[in-house]
Amino acid sequence: MAQSVVVQVGQCGNQVGCRFWDLALREHAAVNKKGIYDEALSSFFRNVDTRSDGNGPDIYKGKICSLKARALLIDMEEGVVNEILQGPLRDVFDSKQLITDVSGSGNNWAVGYKLYGYQYRENIVEKLRKTAEHCDCLQCFFIIHSMGGGTGSGLGTFVLNLLEDEFPEVYRFVTSVYPSGEDDVITSPYNSVLAMKELNEHADCVLPIENESLFDIVNKINQMANSGKLGSTVKQNSLVTSSAGSAKTLQEKPFDAMNNIVANLLLNLTSSARFEGSLNMDLNEISMNLVPFPRLHYLVSSLTPLYTLADVNVPSRRLDQMFSDAFSRDHQLIQADPKHSLYLACALLVRGNVQVSDLRRNIERLKPSLDFVSWNQEGWKTGLCSVPPVGHSHSLLALANNTCVKPTFIELKDRFMKLYKKKAHLHHYLQIDGMEQSCFSEAVSSLSDLIEEYNELDATKGGPRTDPSRLKIAV
Amino acid sequence: MSIVTVQLGQCGNQIGHEVFHSLCSDIQGTHGLCSRRENESYQESCRERFFCQEESAVPVARAVLVDMEPKVISQTLSVAARSGSWKYNQQSHFCQKQGSGNNWASGYSVHGPRHKEAIMNLVQKEAEKCDRLGGFFTIMSMAGGTGSGLGAFVTQCLRDAFPTSFILNHVIWPYGTGEVIVQNYNSVLTLSHLYQSADALLVHENDVIHKICAQLMNIKQISFRDVNQVLAHQLGSVFQPTHTEGHSDYSRNPLGDLMETLVPHPEFRMLGLRNIPQIPENSLPYSTFSWPGLIKHLRQMLIANAKMEEGIDWQVRPPCPGSSSHSTNKPLHFNTSLANLLVLRGKDVHSVDLGSFQDPSLYTSWLNPQDAFNAWKTPRAFNKYEKSASLVSNSQFLLKPLDSIVGKAWNMFASKAYVHQYTKFGIEEEDFLDSFTTLEQVISSYSTL
Numbered sequence: 001m002a003q004s005v006v007v008q009v010g011q012c013g014n015q016v017g018c019r020f021w022d023l024a025l026r027e028h029a030a031v032n033k034k035g036i037y038d039e040a041l042s043s044f045f046r047n048v049d050t051r052s053d054g055n056g057p058d059i060y061k062g063k064i065c066s067l068k069a070r071a072l073l074i075d076m077e078e079g080v081v082n083e084i085l086q087g088p089l090r091d092v093f094d095s096k097q098l099i100t101d102v103s104g105s106g107n108n109w110a111v112g113y114k115l116y117g118y119q120y121r122e123n124i125v126e127k128l129r130k131t132a133e134h135c136d137c138l139q140c141f142f143i144i145h146s147m148g149g150g151t152g153s154g155l156g157t158f159v160l161n162l163l164e165d166e167f168p169e170v171y172r173f174v175t176s177v178y179p180s181g182e183d184d185v186i187t188s189p190y191n192s193v194l195a196m197k198e199l200n201e202h203a204d205c206v207l208p209i210e211n212e213s214l215f216d217i218v219n220k221i222n223q224m225a226n227s228g229k230l231g232s233t234v235k236q237n238s239l240v241t242s243s244a245g246s247a248k249t250l251q252e253k254p255f256d257a258m259n260n261i262v263a264n265l266l267l268n269l270t271s272s273a274r275f276e277g278s279l280n281m282d283l284n285e286i287s288m289n290l291v292p293f294p295r296l297h298y299l300v301s302s303l304t305p306l307y308t309l310a311d312v313n314v315p316s317r318r319l320d321q322m323f324s325d326a327f328s329r330d331h332q333l334i335q336a337d338p339k340h341s342l343y344l345a346c347a348l349l350v351r352g353n354v355q356v357s358d359l360r361r362n363i364e365r366l367k368p369s370l371d372f373v374s375w376n377q378e379g380w381k382t383g384l385c386s387v388p389p390v391g392h393s394h395s396l397l398a399l400a401n402n403t404c405v406k407p408t409f410i411e412l413k414d415r416f417m418k419l420y421k422k423k424a425h426l427h428h429y430l431q432i433d434g435m436e437q438s439c440f441s442e443a444v445s446s447l448s449d450l451i452e453e454y455n456e457l458d459a460t461k462g463g464p465r466t467d468p469s470r471l472k473i474a475v
Numbered sequence: 476m477s478i479v480t481v482q483l484g485q486c487g488n489q490i491g492h493e494v495f496h497s498l499c500s501d502i503q504g505t506h507g508l509c510s511r512r513e514n515e516s517y518q519e520s521c522r523e524r525f526f527c528q529e530e531s532a533v534p535v536a537r538a539v540l541v542d543m544e545p546k547v548i549s550q551t552l553s554v555a556a557r558s559g560s561w562k563y564n565q566q567s568h569f570c571q572k573q574g575s576g577n578n579w580a581s582g583y584s585v586h587g588p589r590h591k592e593a594i595m596n597l598v599q600k601e602a603e604k605c606d607r608l609g610g611f612f613t614i615m616s617m618a619g620g621t622g623s624g625l626g627a628f629v630t631q632c633l634r635d636a637f638p639t640s641f642i643l644n645h646v647i648w649p650y651g652t653g654e655v656i657v658q659n660y661n662s663v664l665t666l667s668h669l670y671q672s673a674d675a676l677l678v679h680e681n682d683v684i685h686k687i688c689a690q691l692m693n694i695k696q697i698s699f700r701d702v703n704q705v706l707a708h709q710l711g712s713v714f715q716p717t718h719t720e721g722h723s724d725y726s727r728n729p730l731g732d733l734m735e736t737l738v739p740h741p742e743f744r745m746l747g748l749r750n751i752p753q754i755p756e757n758s759l760p761y762s763t764f765s766w767p768g769l770i771k772h773l774r775q776m777l778i779a780n781a782k783m784e785e786g787i788d789w790q791v792r793p794p795c796p797g798s799s800s801h802s803t804n805k806p807l808h809f810n811t812s813l814a815n816l817l818v819l820r821g822k823d824v825h826s827v828d829l830g831s832f833q834d835p836s837l838y839t840s841w842l843n844p845q846d847a848f849n850a851w852k853t854p855r856a857f858n859k860y861e862k863s864a865s866l867v868s869n870s871q872f873l874l875k876p877l878d879s880i881v882g883k884a885w886n887m888f889a890s891k892a893y894v895h896q897y898t899k900f901g902i903e904e905e906d907f908l909d910s911f912t913t914l915e916q917v918i919s920s921y922s923t924l
Contacts, residue, residue: 001545002573039545137572276546278699279654280485284576285620289656292892344892345656357697360685363652375890378883380653381577384699468889470882471911473919 001039002139004270004283005131006071007159010105010112010152012177013145014073014080015255020144020263021069021092023390027267030390031275037064040274044070046134058134068094070135072127074159076116076151077104097131099123105150109191110432110439112154118434124159125166132167139273140171140283142266143203147195148179148188157198164202171287173269174203175262178334178408180212181415187425189415190440196412197443200450204287206298207265208405210334214258217241220330221257221306240264240306242391264389265301265333268397271351272385278356281349281383289381290345290401295450299399300338302331305392319354319394323362326398327370334408341404342461343372347381352394354384371461403461406454413447420444476609476727478524478714479601480538481629484575484622485547486647487614488540489699492551493707494614495536498525499561501711501858508822508856517855520716520725526561527604534561537605539597540568541629543575543586543621567601569594575620579661580900582624583668587632590625595632602637610641610730612714613673617665618649618658627668634672641730644673645710648680648876657893659884664902666877667910670744670917674734677746678873679706683782690785691753708858709750712865713818717851726851736849737814737869739842742920747872749776750865751784759859766819766827769864773817774831780810780872793836811924812838812870817850821862824852839924874921881914 008017028041037047037059045067047059059065069092075081078100085093099120105112132138141163145156163172176199179188199206218241241257272281291297304325326348329337350359359382372379389395419425420440429435482491502521507514526534536555540563542548548570556562569590575582602608611633615622626644633642646669649658669676684705688697692705716725719732726732738744751772752764772784779791791808815837819827835844857863887893888907898904 139573276550278489280544280546280574282544282574282576284574284578285655288576288578288620288893288896291896294895355696355698356702357685357689357694360650360652367652375887375892376656378651378653379656381656382654467882467886470885471915473912473915 001043002137003043003070003135004140004142006142009074009145009156009159010149011080013152013156014075014084016144016259016262018084018089019259020266021089023263023267027390031387035064037062043274046070067092070131072097072131074099074155076101078102097127105154107185107187108150108428109154109194110429110435112150113158114432114434116155117158124162138170140173143174146177147192148183148185149191153191153195157195160198160202171283172204174199174206175209176206177209177211180210189412189419192412193416193447194443197446200295200446204297207301208298208334209262212335213333214261216330217261217306218257240303264303268349272349272383275385275387277385279382279384286347290347290399292344296401296453298405300336300402300405301333302326302398304331304396319358320362322396323366326396327366336404336408338400338402338404339370341402342458343370343379344401345376345379347399349383349397351385352388352392354394373457374460403454403458406451409447409451416444476607477537477605478609478612478730481611481613482538482540483613483615483626484542484619486616487622488542488547488551490703490706491538491614492555493703494710495561497707497711501715503560509854513855516725517716535564536561537601538563538567539601541594543571544573545570567597569597575624577620577655577657578896579620579624579664580897580902582620583628584901586625587628591632594629595636608640609728612643612645614645616647617662618655623661623665627665630669631672641734642673643675643677643730644669645677648678650681659880659887662880663884663910663914667913670913675738675744675746677748680876687753687783691783692755709748712750712857712863713867715857717818717853719851736816737867739814743813743869745873747868749773764862769862770827770831773864773866777866777868778810778837810871812868813924814847814869816867818865819852820855820857824854871921871924878918885911
């Protein structure tokens with residue numbers, strides 16, 4: 001089985017990453033009762049002998065000694081990483097897999113990319129090589145970062161670029177948290193657009209996330225949990241926002257619930273690669289099936305169910321509800337409505353006690369209300385994993401390559417232009433070595449091209465379908 | 476003669492396992508309904524064909540398991556061993572870490588050449604264990620990356636290494652509404668390549684088997700396991716031992732006989748399979764069947780191109796004899812055959828009247844109906860069915876599904892969607908065009924039967 005390495009950059013990246021590792025341990029603990037280090041665990045964890053302080057060779061079989069995350073933690077200020085290392089997860093991280101500095105990036109993409117990027121390049125490459133060496137077969141890098149700040153955005157995309165150079169065969173999945181309209185960082189549009197250019201050119205797949213959506217989902221769950229409807233108590237550890245049962249038993253921090261959602265997204269994405277099922281869906285299959293053209297690799301994701309009710313009996317109607325919800329606006333992790341836009345491709349990864357007939361029935365049911373591009377009318381990729389997530393009997397992750405991302409990008413561009421026209425705050429960027437005005441114009445041009453590609457596809461929506469004529473054979 | 480099975484990819488391995496399981500439980504069952512001598516002869520023939528019997532040990536399937544990622548193979552090996560009644564050879568498998576990513580090009584151009592030696596070594600070892608090698612049976616799906624791409628490559632290698640052996644590819648056609656988005660590309664590339672190296676392609680469509688599970692077997696929540704078990708039953712009903720015309724011993728060369736009867740012309744290699752009856756296991760003790768009824772149904776299923784024993788269109792009739800038998804005059808929806816093979820198992824099988832299948836109007840004009848139709852029989856009942864009838868047909872059965880797959884693939888190709896994923900691994904647009912041309916030719920040939 002192949003391994004994946006998580007590279008968490010910046011405050012947001014590290015906070016989400018921390019939740020991911022916590023929930024990953026919880027998930028494996030629930031499945032792996034015998035304490036044997038198996039293939040599923042090895043996809044994200046190394047098994048080391050604590051006596052040699054992690055310097056000895058990894059233990060590939062047998063009992064679990066000490067699990068170390070295959071991760072690289074990068075931040076240009078120390079606060080977040082230090083907190084992680086002092087918290088309940090401190091033993092999961094190898095102390096050598098960190099890169100930190102003290103002063104931060106000042107919410108400036110140029111500082112993150114040009115300054116710290118070049119400064120730490122060799123250090124980063126060396127640590128990446130080390131992590132890769134510990135892997136039997138490295139399949140994928142997961143980068144977690146935010147777009148609006150300086151470190152996650154600038155240094156994060158620098159690392160993305162680096163990964164393409166140093167490890168061209170390994171897939172690069174990026175989970176990017178996009179800033180909302182009311183973001184308190186004034187320069188977040190600059191940072192985001194500059195980062196977008198890098199994502200356009202160097203990522204294999206991007207999973208955009210918006211805080212607003214996460215926030216709405218958290219509220220929805222809280223309402224449900226607190227409304228205490230008669231006869232329907234929610235199973236606490238099933239909440240997609242919950243840390244229940246994990247290492248973190250202390251006071252939950254405000255972003256924890258939101259970050260847990262993203263952590264669950266990553267867990268579900270990789271579940272079929274780690275656990276068995278009747279129709280496996282590996283990470284390289286996701287990229288293969290959902291990216292019809294190289295630059296259109298932005299995938300809108302949704303997770304259902306958000307919680308499980310404690311009454312155990314699950315009639316198939318509830319199963320069908322799970323499928324319907326996956327396509328509803330309020331389950332998407334960005335502010336988008338895929339149902340009313342054009343689908344290029346869609347993937348459904350089901351976990352738990354769901355069979356192929358349930359899948360088929362629901363696809364048939366939902367298909368008529370969805371608009372697929374003319375050359376991909378049956379653009380469905382499906383996967384069945386037998387192991388459900390903790391607290392659920394089944395769950396669904398839907399990934400859509402859909403033109404509904406366009407509004408997010410258009411808004412981003414508009415906010416960028418508002419600042420750029422006035423040249424506001426530009427000097428903070430241009431004073432960094434290696435940064436020129438052309439970086440800005442190229443970045444916004446790249447974004448405009450992307451938006452244009454989506455426009456062209458939208459133009460085909462609902463139009464008359466004339467199939468291209470087939471090859472004629474002389475009889 | 477023995478058959479070596481090569482199980483390719485997740486689908487191939489999952490099905491292969493069910494096939495061996497079904498064969499084994501059939502010969503170990505006590506529902507033979509025939510004389511003891513007949514039964515023993517049958518069991519021995521089956522064992523020689525599919526299993527290697529080591530001293531006092533459990534029979535070992537003559538199979539090579541290939542996959543590009545380890546999960547399915549390790550599951551398959553352990554489930555088989557746990558059954559206690561048969562197992563796989565623990566060394567006869569090859570797997571890698573990372574899968575083919577549903578990418579035909581990755582399976583064919585990257586994994587194929589890279590692992591050719593290791594895989595062919597395993598095949599060679601299995602072949603050497605056979606006293607007489609009767610040929611190869613490969614099981615694969617055409618929607619994914621390994622079964623399809625690596626499968627096409629391995630088939631080519633088998634052809635090169637064993638130029639005089641028979642190769643039968645069992646190919647699974649995916650559900651029409653997507654299991655894999657690029658399934659139509661993968662299918663087109665697979666079929667066009669297999670056509671060059673295999674002797675024949677035996678096809679099963681997931682949609683059809685799914686309907687059988689839903690409507691005939693009354694399974695409520697159909698899993699892939701259910702689908703695979705029906706498939707295994709259908710395959711077993713063809714490949715378990717039988718007597719060919721005029722022979723009293725069990726046939727020693729099933730693949731050769733199959734090719735001889737069904738593939739008279741290299742342009743026509745696609746075989747469809749229909750098996751009746753198919754009913755839930757717990758209904759078996761309460762049901763009886765008659766040969767005339769079964770034969771009549773199968774014949775109508777053939778000419779009306781019905782996928783299963785329900786919803787057969789009885790209105791379809793063969794063209795009147797005496798009228799011109801040009802395809803343009805044939806009534807619409809009539810399924811013309813090139814050649815047919817009936818495999819009949821069970822009670823009173825020797826009394827069956829098969830005249831209706833020898834009707835020349837069923838067949839294309841350029842073959843003698845005597846040559847176009849064959850029947851294999853055995854009085855030994857199969858898999859608890861008192862009577863079982865299978866039809867393997869080289870006819871226009873698969874014309875529409877094939878045309879549909881090629882159409883969808885062409886539609887996608889016209890927009891160049893996903894093509895970059897293939898060119899990344901060395902399959903260029905020209906290769907696609909070659910494949911499309913090959914298949915359009917096949918479609919055209921079958922249309923004018």
